[in-house]
Each structure stands twice: as structure tokens, then as C-alpha cells.
Amino acid sequence: MSLAAKFTLVNQCTYTIWPATLTGAGTPGLPASATGFSLLPGATNVLNIPTSWSGRMWARTLCTANSAGGNFSCATGDCESGSVECSGSGAHPPATLAEFTLNGSGGMDFYDVSLVDGYNLPMMVSARGAYGSNAEGVACKSACEAFGDPQYCCSGPNATPDTCKPSKYSEFFKAACPSAYSYAYDDATSTFTCNGADYVITFCPTTTT
Structure with missing residues (x-):
């Protein structure tokens, strides 16, 4: 497997999180151990990511399992696999997502932090070693998840950039996280590009710059 990038996941939260990954269709997969794992406060984990990988990463919170280690589930970001590894299952909203191609x-590499599926904790992505062209509620649902309305989901008659505009709900997210995707067509201010980079994904970053 040809390796393109090193992804360092850093937990700056004051609590344990369970990061997870989901590989996009038609791109090289990751080993099961990389699809879900625990990360203690202050801990890091390094993932080697293959060439031409696309997918998303997020963190699950408030996770529990039974005494035998089964029936694993999380209050936010749960992939509903029943185990620590997500193994091809995505996050149940609301969840803050980091998306990569x-x-x-x-x-070029393309990446963004997305709040389209809601928000469950702050997240920041930073590129290293490359040049570029240009994170007291438990979680917040996106307007699409909360209401299921095409005007918020950018679906049906609202499935184009011209007919799906920012709502007061997405603008609330945007004000808090200006570099994050807040709705489906938020590309202009939220997608970043790099060439040949390694990436640091920080959960609960102490800075957003």
C-alpha cells in the first residue's frame, strides 16, 4: 500500500474521545483498527493514510460498553457498529466532521471541517510540510437534521447553489466557526487545498488559527 500522508490525531479535550474514520467509495480502505479507537485526554494517535484516499474523520463522545466489551455505543457521533471500530459505518448526526480528498x-489534497451534519465538539485541521492555495450542550443538530426541510438540506427543489442559500441556522454555526462548512454549498470559504501534506487533526483545539 503506497502511503501518501501521515494523519496525527490529537485530543486536547478534557475527556476521552473515540475518533473514527469512514473511507469514501472507490478509494483505498484503512485497517479496521484505524476506523475507531479511544484517545485519552492529551493523547495522540498517528494514522498512515494511503494515496488517493478520501473520507471523513470525527470523534465520538460519552461512549459505553457492557462488561464483556460488547454493545458499544456513544452519545454523540455513534456509528452504530456495536464496537469501537466503525468498520465502514458513518457517524450518526450530530457530529463535527473533517473531510479529506x-x-x-x-x-492536490482537499480538506474541510464540516458542520453540515451538526456539531458535537470543536475540531481543527492543519497541514504540515506542504504548500497550500489558500473548530454547555452535548451536541447541536444541523437545521437539515432537525427539520428535514429541503430548504435546509439543499435537496429537491433546493438542490443547487442558486436555490439553497445560508439560513439563520447555518449562519449561527458560521459565526462561531468561520472556516467550517455550515451548509451544503459553503465551498468558497471552507474548502482548503494543499500538495503533499501531512495533517494534524486536533479535537478541542486551544486555538483556531
């Missing part, structure tokens, strides 16, 4: 158009 490596070695995409023009050989």
Missing part, C-alpha cells in the same frame, strides 16, 4: 484534481 487526497491526491485529487491536479494532484
